[in-house]
Amino acid sequence: MLPAMPSPNRxxxxxxxxxxxxxxxxxxxxxxRAHLTEGIxxxxxxxxxxxPSEAALAAHFGVAIGTIRKAVDSLxxxxxLARRQGKGTFVTAHDGRRLMFHFFHVVGADxxxxxxxxxxxxxxxxxxxxAEAAALAIARDERVVRIRNLLSLDGRPVIVDDITLPAALxxxxxxxxxxxxDNTIYHLFQSRYGINVLRxxxxxxxxxxxxxxxxxxxxxxxxxxLEIRRVALTxxxxxxxxxxxxxxxxxxxYHNTFGKGEAI
Amino acid sequence: MLPAMPSPNRxxxxxxxxxxxxxxxxxxxxxxRAHLTEGIxxxxxxxxxxxPSEAALAAHFGVAIGTIRKAVDSLxxxxxLARRQGKGTFVTAHDGRRLMFHFFHVVGADxxxxxxxxxxxxxxxxxxxxAEAAALAIARDERVVRIRNLLSLDGRPVIVDDITLPAALxxxxxxxxxxxxDNTIYHLFQSRYGINVLRxxxxxxxxxxxxxxxxxxxxxxxxxxLEIRRVALTxxxxxxxxxxxxxxxxxxxYHNTFGKGEAI
DNA sequence: AAGTGGTCTAGACCACTAG
DNA sequence: TAGTGGTCTAGACCACTTC
Numbered sequence: 001m002l003p004a005m006p007s008p009n010r011x012x013x014x015x016x017x018x019x020x021x022x023x024x025x026x027x028x029x030x031x032x033r034a035h036l037t038e039g040i041x042x043x044x045x046x047x048x049x050x051x052p053s054e055a056a057l058a059a060h061f062g063v064a065i066g067t068i069r070k071a072v073d074s075l076x077x078x079x080x081l082a083r084r085q086g087k088g089t090f091v092t093a094h095d096g097r098r099l100m101f102h103f104f105h106v107v108g109a110d111x112x113x114x115x116x117x118x119x120x121x122x123x124x125x126x127x128x129x130x131a132e133a134a135a136l137a138i139a140r141d142e143r144v145v146r147i148r149n150l151l152s153l154d155g156r157p158v159i160v161d162d163i164t165l166p167a168a169l170x171x172x173x174x175x176x177x178x179x180x181x182d183n184t185i186y187h188l189f190q191s192r193y194g195i196n197v198l199r200x201x202x203x204x205x206x207x208x209x210x211x212x213x214x215x216x217x218x219x220x221x222x223x224x225x226l227e228i229r230r231v232a233l234t235x236x237x238x239x240x241x242x243x244x245x246x247x248x249x250x251x252x253x254y255h256n257t258f259g260k261g262e263a264i
Numbered sequence: 265m266l267p268a269m270p271s272p273n274r275x276x277x278x279x280x281x282x283x284x285x286x287x288x289x290x291x292x293x294x295x296x297r298a299h300l301t302e303g304i305x306x307x308x309x310x311x312x313x314x315x316p317s318e319a320a321l322a323a324h325f326g327v328a329i330g331t332i333r334k335a336v337d338s339l340x341x342x343x344x345l346a347r348r349q350g351k352g353t354f355v356t357a358h359d360g361r362r363l364m365f366h367f368f369h370v371v372g373a374d375x376x377x378x379x380x381x382x383x384x385x386x387x388x389x390x391x392x393x394x395a396e397a398a399a400l401a402i403a404r405d406e407r408v409v410r411i412r413n414l415l416s417l418d419g420r421p422v423i424v425d426d427i428t429l430p431a432a433l434x435x436x437x438x439x440x441x442x443x444x445x446d447n448t449i450y451h452l453f454q455s456r457y458g459i460n461v462l463r464x465x466x467x468x469x470x471x472x473x474x475x476x477x478x479x480x481x482x483x484x485x486x487x488x489x490l491e492i493r494r495v496a497l498t499x500x501x502x503x504x505x506x507x508x509x510x511x512x513x514x515x516x517x518y519h520n521t522f523g524k525g526e527a528i
Numbered sequence: 529a530a531g532t533g534g535t536c537t538a539g540a541c542c543a544c545t546a547g
Numbered sequence: 548t549a550g551t552g553g554t555c556t557a558g559a560c561c562a563c564t565t566c
Contacts, residue, residue, distance in 0.1 A: 027554060053532060064556045069533090077341070079523060085533045086563035103522065111467075199523030203375075205513030206470035206488035224470035224488045233523075249469030256520060258367065259343060259463030259497075291535060317551060328537045333552090349552045350544035 032061055032071035040080055040091055041235035043194045050088035051081070079198060080235075092196065093187075103186065103200055103232075106159060106247055107255045116151040116159065121216065123147050123175035125167065132164045135231050135242045143167035147178065150216050158252055160213045164242040169195065185241075186232070195240050199233045204254065207246070217248045226254060296325055296335035304344055304355055305499035307458045314352035315345070343462060344499075356460065367450065367464055367496075370423060370511055371519045380415040380423065385480065387411050387439035389431065396428045399495050399506045407431035411442065414480050422516055424477045428506040433459065449505075450496070459504050463497045468518065471510070481512045490518060 036051065038044075045051050054072065058065045072089055075081040083089050107113050124146045133140040144164050151159035163185070165173070170193055181188040189195040209223040217225070225246045232241040247254065300315065302308075309315050318336065322329045336353055339345040347353050371377050388410045397404045408428050415423035427449070429437070434457055445452040453459040473487040481489070489510045496505040511518065 029554080050532095055532085064558095066557085067555060070554090072533095083533060084564090086531080086565080088532060105522075199521060202520045202522065204468060204490060204518040204520070205516075206490040206511075207513075208488050222486070224472050226468060226470040226490070229517075247470075249471075252469075253493075254468040256466045256468070256522075257463060258369075258466065293535080314551095319551085328539095330538085331536060334535090336552095347552060348545090350546080350550080352551060 028063055029067045029070040029074075032057070032063065032068060033074055035061070036071060036075060037080070037235065040075075040196070045091050046194065047091050047190045047196060048093035050090050053088060080196070093190065103197070105254050105256055106153070106252050108153070109251055109253055111255065114153045116153055117155075119150045119152070120175070120179060121148040121150055121160075123178060128164075128166075132242055135229075136164065136166050136239045138166050138168075145170060145173055153252060156251075157217050158248050160216050160246045162244045166240070169193065169240055189240065195234055197232045197234055197240065199237070200230050201233065202228055202230045204228050209246075209248075213246050217246070219248055219250075224249070228254070292327055293331045293334040293338075296321070296327065296332060297338055299325070300335060300339060301344070301499065304339075304460070309355050310458065311355050311454045311460060312357040314354050317352065344460070357454065367461070368448075369518050369520055370417070370516050372417070373515055373517055375519065378417045380417055381419075383414045383416070384439070384443055385412040385414055385424075387442060392428075392430075396506055399493075400428065400430050400503045402430050402432075409434060409437055417516060420515075421481050422512050424480050424510045426508045430504070433457065433504055453504065459498050461496045461498055461504065463501070464494050465497065466492055466494045468492050473510075473512075477510050481510070483512055483514075488513070492518070 036057075039051070051057070052060070054065050054068045057068045057072075061068070072081060072083070076083055076089075080092055081089050082092050104116070106116075126144055126146055127141045128136065128138055128144045130140055132138075132144060133142065136144075138144075143166075145167050147161075147163040147165070149159075149161040149163065150157055151161060153159075167173070170189075177192070178185075178188070186197045189197060205227050207225050207227045208221070209217065209219050209225045210221050213225070214221050214223065219225075226249045228243075228245040228247065230241075230243045230245065231239050232243070234240050300321075303315070315321070316324070318329050318332045321332045321336075325332070336345060336347070340347055340353075344356055345353050346356050368380070370380075390408055390410055391405045392400065392402055392408045394404055396402075396408060397406065400408075402408075407430075409431050411425075411427040411429070413423075413425040413427065414421055415425060417423075431437070434453075441456070442449075442452070450461045453461060469491050471489055471491045472485070473481065473483050473489045474485050477489070478485050478487065483489075490513045492507075492509040492511065494505075494507045494509065495503050496507070498504050
């Protein structure tokens with residue numbers, strides 16, 4: 001196999017009756033899943049690449065294919081892997097529009113989705129303030145990159161994004177590189193820095209427009225704005241981005257469906 | 265078996281080589297899942313009750329236990345069923361605090377969860393207006409029940425809920441019954457009317473406080489409020505409740521994590 | 529034709545719950 | 548002790564992709 005696979009730290013469990021080599025305190029498929037997760041998180045298999053076939057994994061870990069499938073199933077459900085019949089199982093790539101609407105929740109008041117047009121207002125380097133440090137789980141005064149974007153929908157400015165990134169995670173990130181991205185910022189995270197955004201944690205509140213934000217959005221001070229404070233997380237819930245968005249919800253809404261599974 | 269099980273409309277597929285009785289255009293486990301869903305949705309097994317054992321289902325549908333498990337797995341993942349080892353598989357009951365925080369997203373600014381104290385302001389019957397009819401997928405002028413609640417967190421009024429219910433789905437619902445609920449409203453839906461809320465669809469926007477809502481929340485007119493317009497859905501995405509909430513986010517936030525799976 | 533994931537089967541043993 | 552769900556195995560065939 002091309003990239004070395006994570007080595008299993010236990011012998012295959014004997015099928016029936018015989019004493020297991022090591023008393024597993026957790027199911028085999030969880031063990032396998034942990035190994036696969038580690039391999040993905042460490043970049044052993046990069047985004048867009050295929051992991052070994054199920055048969056190969058079964059042989060490598062010394063377990064049945066069904067066990068491999070169960071481990072892979074959970075990673076697919078989590079969004080870390082994606083299956084393609086006849087081709088293989090691939091590390092999720094944030095390309096195309098998949099992530100666009102996976103993490104972008106502002107839609108027209110009628111529910112119509114629209115692609116935002118992004119204009120970068122500022123790009124600066126600095127030191128983490130207390131709130132940023134807490135959100136990003138880094139030390140105060142650690143180096144960060146701050147980016148302000150103005151997002152327009154249907155030609156009108158609707159969202160001001162203030163993004164804070166831990167500089168240590170994004171070495172060599174310049175405004176030029178940031179501006180040259182041909183896709184979402186999460187795609188940039190992944191393609192250039194191997195950072196796979198898996199989850200976001202969002203806190204929303206209402207506030208009144210003021211100052212530069214009001215100007216950028218073209219609304220009067222005192223207008224109601226929706227503030228979204230989002231932390232993006234990668235494997236092991238490590239924070240990789242803090243983003244404070246202010247949304248003019250006069251003609252758009254934040255849309256969210258809750259509850260597992262889709263329509264039955 | 266106690267309640268009649270949904271009858272399979274196809275013969276068991278022959279294991280190897282032999283022609284299948286009916287050319288299945290979808291996997292067997294999806295067929296089984298559909299039958300189980302139907303049984304739950306129709307109330308054949310009520311909330312809190314156990315469905316037949318996996319072995320019994322396998323025998324009944326003429327498939328292997330593994331296939332039953334896969335069908336049940338998806339319903340468990342969807343929240344319609346819950347397994348209890350050694351006891352059985354049960355139709356999800358909205359009792360206890362499970363649903364409380366499953367569908368209630370307002371938390372303290374620091375993220376601390378709190379149980380809301382509910383006070384009913386008004387309880388009226390009427391006819392659906394256009395917006396209500398559209399949201400609930402009912403005809404205009406159909407009978408509805410309208411309830412206004414004031415929710416307090418930590419002793420302070422924080423949320424005004426305007427609930428609209430299709431009266432046809434909740435026969436005999438009176439203010440007395442509504443007030444006598446010992447649990448969440450969704451628990452009442454389920455225990456009294458057999459309605460199982462599975463998903464919600466929410467649209468959020470910022471607005472300015474005004475009128476009775478401002479008074480109830482104890483904020484000045486013109487203060488920013490978070491408006492949540494929620495439609496609760498049951499099986500087959502049938503709407504059962506429209507709820508417009510207005511939240512004072514001065515000391516609380518709407519919290520939401522996005523992305524499948526929990527921490528790895 | 530070969531290789532991949534997708535479905536399905538049949539049966540084993542384990543862990544938990546209840547009478 | 549009996550019954551339940553939980554885990555794991557081994558192997559079959561199917562559907563899709565690529566050569």
